[in-house]
Amino acid sequence: MVQWTDFERQTIQSIFGKMDYDDVGPAALSRCLVVYPWTQRYFGNFGNLYNAAAIQGNPKVAAHGKTVLHGLVRAVKNMDDIKTTYAELSVLHSEKLRVDPDNFRLLADCLTIVVAARMGADFTADVQGAFQKFLAVVVSSLGRQYH
């Protein structure tokens, strides 16, 4: 089981408690599609992803970004058993969606950068460490049911 320090727990609850999911979700997903364009392979039916402006304005991307971030909240609420929390989602991503698990890390990196841009100086090295540790556990849990 993952050991969390008090600082790490507080940091995660605080960041997600103050976050506007409907802003951050779309921002993170659209950023991922712009910075790592090959991730667009999973979104063939999303319409216009032709350039950065199109991606950032695309309503399907925005909607999906919100879905993903609200999904992350489940881990925030169950920090002591993220593995079990995401077992079904992991199977879904592996067997039905067939998403390369490396993409989880790419999206996590983009989410980190979006949060850093929103929080500025408050996103200290220690806060970043806690945030990335949390995301690393999420990424690992989502990749666990790939066989």
Next chain:
Amino acid sequence: PGAEKWLTNTFTQTCAVRPSRHSTFTHSTSATGYNMLTKHEKELIAKIWDKMIPVASDIGAECLLRMMTTFPGTKTYFAHLDIRPGSPHLRSHGKKIVLAIAECSKDISSMMVTLAPLQTLHAYKLRIDPCNFKLLCHCILVTLAAHMGDEFNPVAHAAMDKYLSAFAAVLAEKYR
């Protein structure tokens, strides 16, 4: 220049080739960033780093601190330095790194020439495992985001990520 732009646009549109996730490009022309970056992106990158030069110690120290906090394995390379937050070692070492990246950004097409001495240093003396370069690159992106906020938009982020990946790949070229 026309061919370069075509190549970049084709890459981003067709996404036909997925770069290795273990980053270091082995083909030297893609490693220079020459084919990966448009003229606009190169200007954007140079502009951003130009602003970092006067605060190189602060920015550099922050990048290193973020890296060593988030990825503790990277601390193993700094047994000879005082790496506590605010330490003068962190600031002077960070400054060197930021200035090298900034200098190179002024003429990205000449990257292979500009970085030749650093290539030798990293390959034969420092021998930092190149997997760590992308950890530092990520922390540089986070630092830029924290300082620039919304100005570090997805287009700037993409350009900067490509530049830093190319920089790291060139740095690793003499390893073997």
